[in-house]
Amino acid sequence: MLLRSWGVSNSIDVKINTTDQKGPFFDPGNNTAVFPHPSQLPPGTYHPVQAQKIDDTVVHEVTHGILRGVNEKLSQAITSGDPWAKALNEGFADAMAVLYSEKFNPPGDTKVSEDLFKNQSDIRDISESKTFDDFVDSTAPGMEHINGQIFGNFIYRARQQGLSIDQAAKVLIWITSEIEPDTGLIINKTDEKDIKDAIDFISSVDQAIGAILDIVWGQMNGYEDPPSGGGGSGVPFAPSFVTGFFTGCYSNIYSLYSNSWGSSSGASSYQVYYSTTGAGYIYAGSVSFPSTPSYNSVDAYLKIKACNSSGCSALSASTFFQPHLCGG
Numbered sequence: 001m002l003l004r005s006w007g008v009s010n011s012i013d014v015k016i017n018t019t020d021q022k023g024p025f026f027d028p029g030n031n032t033a034v035f036p037h038p039s040q041l042p043p044g045t046y047h048p049v050q051a052q053k054i055d056d057t058v059v060h061e062v063t064h065g066i067l068r069g070v071n072e073k074l075s076q077a078i079t080s081g082d083p084w085a086k087a088l089n090e091g092f093a094d095a096m097a098v099l100y101s102e103k104f105n106p107p108g109d110t111k112v113s114e115d116l117f118k119n120q121s122d123i124r125d126i127s128e129s130k131t132f133d134d135f136v137d138s139t140a141p142g143m144e145h146i147n148g149q150i151f152g153n154f155i156y157r158a159r160q161q162g163l164s165i166d167q168a169a170k171v172l173i174w175i176t177s178e179i180e181p182d183t184g185l186i187i188n189k190t191d192e193k194d195i196k197d198a199i200d201f202i203s204s205v206d207q208a209i210g211a212i213l214d215i216v217w218g219q220m221n222g223y224e225d226p227p228s229g230g231g232g233s234g235v236p237f238a239p240s241f242v243t244g245f246f247t248g249c250y251s252n253i254y255s256l257y258s259n260s261w262g263s264s265s266g267a268s269s270y271q272v273y274y275s276t277t278g279a280g281y282i283y284a285g286s287v288s289f290p291s292t293p294s295y296n297s298v299d300a301y302l303k304i305k306a307c308n309s310s311g312c313s314a315l316s317a318s319t320f321f322q323p324h325l326c327g328g
């Protein structure tokens, strides 16, 4: 939906009010977080609610997309049903949902999707103590959520040990990106330097999730055309820099990038523009944070406009070039 033009698109799509007769889920084939209509949610398990309006449910589902996006081998292991990979996928998605709640809502809520599930027993709580010794090597349905609590509690305990919300989110993504499903959980033992590297490397995971949530709200309210005009006294300056980094390949086809730019004083949103040649930039979408993930199937150049109710700046002088590094 957003950021799609000339072979460039945002990394995660969202579908709401679908007719799937199950709870919210992430569809890796279409890279889409799916929120079925309230009437389609199995009534024994779920309240008949618009699940795309529940923050931690949304963050849980889009985190599945992010986790798969940063480690293709892990994504394949999840799809093939590997119990460890599935547990990490569920537990880290729960942990990210709780981190998001902690960041933007009153702290202390360590439960996930309590507004969605009817039965207390279905509500996961990452503060519940679980260790790797509790792992059950089973592919039975639902086991991924029970084993997943090991990974959820891992992040909870890291927070208890003094990691900030942002640090915990970054470490979570870094661990996911480093895991080798074939040779063990993590190739080299994690030490303090690794964690510092991870924090430096992943600069804006929480903001990226904010931007993704913004896309969800945009989808619910219908697509808005970009504001036109500009040039008034209240128009913000263009971002002073645009940057980003390659985060990996997806499906051997797409080159994934995490993009960010300097926030502009007085801006309420940013417009993202792409070009495949370095000229003739095309509007691709709007985000409210100064960052966005994207994926390419071709080389692309990225420029940004800063916007508010008075209009939008000119395109940034700075350009971020995204070479297409994956597949053909």
Ligand SMILES: [Zn+2]
Residues within 6 Å of the ligand: 060, 061, 064, 089, 090, 093
């Ligand atoms: Zn899940």
